[in-house]
Amino acid sequence: MPGKRTTGDKAQVYAITGPSWKGALPAGVKQLKSPTALVWILGRTYCTGTAEDYKAVHALQDQYRLVPLSAYGKPYTPPKGVVDPSVDARTAVRDQVSRMDAGAYFKLLAALMKDNPPAAADAPIVAKMAKLGIVPGKDFDAGKLDPVAAKALLAVPKAGFEAIAGNFMRMATPVNGWVVTTKTGIYGTRYLDRATITAVGLGANRPQDAVYPTSTKDSDGNAYDGANKYVMHFDKGQTPPVNGFWSLTMYNAEYFFVDNPLNRYTLSARDALKYNKDGSLDLYLQSDSPGADKEWNWLPAPKGRFALMMRLYWPKDKNPSILDGTWKPPAVKPAR
Numbered sequence: 001m002p003g004k005r006t007t008g009d010k011a012q013v014y015a016i017t018g019p020s021w022k023g024a025l026p027a028g029v030k031q032l033k034s035p036t037a038l039v040w041i042l043g044r045t046y047c048t049g050t051a052e053d054y055k056a057v058h059a060l061q062d063q064y065r066l067v068p069l070s071a072y073g074k075p076y077t078p079p080k081g082v083v084d085p086s087v088d089a090r091t092a093v094r095d096q097v098s099r100m101d102a103g104a105y106f107k108l109l110a111a112l113m114k115d116n117p118p119a120a121a122d123a124p125i126v127a128k129m130a131k132l133g134i135v136p137g138k139d140f141d142a143g144k145l146d147p148v149a150a151k152a153l154l155a156v157p158k159a160g161f162e163a164i165a166g167n168f169m170r171m172a173t174p175v176n177g178w179v180v181t182t183k184t185g186i187y188g189t190r191y192l193d194r195a196t197i198t199a200v201g202l203g204a205n206r207p208q209d210a211v212y213p214t215s216t217k218d219s220d221g222n223a224y225d226g227a228n229k230y231v232m233h234f235d236k237g238q239t240p241p242v243n244g245f246w247s248l249t250m251y252n253a254e255y256f257f258v259d260n261p262l263n264r265y266t267l268s269a270r271d272a273l274k275y276n277k278d279g280s281l282d283l284y285l286q287s288d289s290p291g292a293d294k295e296w297n298w299l300p301a302p303k304g305r306f307a308l309m310m311r312l313y314w315p316k317d318k319n320p321s322i323l324d325g326t327w328k329p330p331a332v333k334p335a336r
Helices: 051-061 093-099 102-115 120-130 147-154 156-170 191-201
Strands: 014-017 030-033 173-175 178-180 230-234 246-252 266-268 281-286 298-300 306-313 332-334
Touching (some): 147 156
Parallel strands (some): 014 030, 281 298
Antiparallel strands (some): 173 178, 230 332, 246 266, 246 306
């Protein structure tokens, strides 16, 4: 992934090419070869949150250009966007997928695999799917299956969702009420791990770029509930060891933001957090204000169940390190 950690902070020019592209690139253009024809581009530029820094960031973002390779080096005006009214842009993608029966799901999968070919390592699972008629680029018709297979297909969505839900806790290491994984971004044939990350966050960086500890239970093993109050305490010098920055984000039980009176959804190293006299740090996680003197460190919680996720960007690789487990996120404790 291009970025300050891997390619520095100077201007760069890349060509994102699909799996079937062949040709020569212009001088000075580096190839980013995508294994699929569908590409998701996410650019992140750190900002301190001040008006001056926003201005500097916007000036930098104004220099970003995305053009077809055929138009590189030439004047280019992007075509006017057209909204396809047939595409549901209001329903969460996760909910749209959840509503699909197995026949519709595998029909879409077979169609997508035509332009997004499976990797060589996927050959064994592709062969298994072919026995059910799920073949890249060919129409999948559940009505052509024998009665036994057709009946079994009805149970696939429920079994799939249960497997993904159970794997969320299994794929990571439990640490002080958090689950931490350093296996994101590169999955190989670990399909269940890939599906789990997709269900929770659509995508994830490699651990060298970001680690995402997640927690749904307090130090007593009880599910978080907005009816209670919680504290996350960092001893002096024990905030996350990162080269970038760290943050703590609040979600409801479905991993979506929740409206709150401060319009605050995360606390991070860039905020004006108030440290204790001994250099330690307390973050307050609750639905009601902890008091004016503590609101700097307050992350508002919803009234019901909620989940927490840390984002630890560019973890340091030693002394201590998130990557090797020598640094551990502290437990979130009920306020006594």
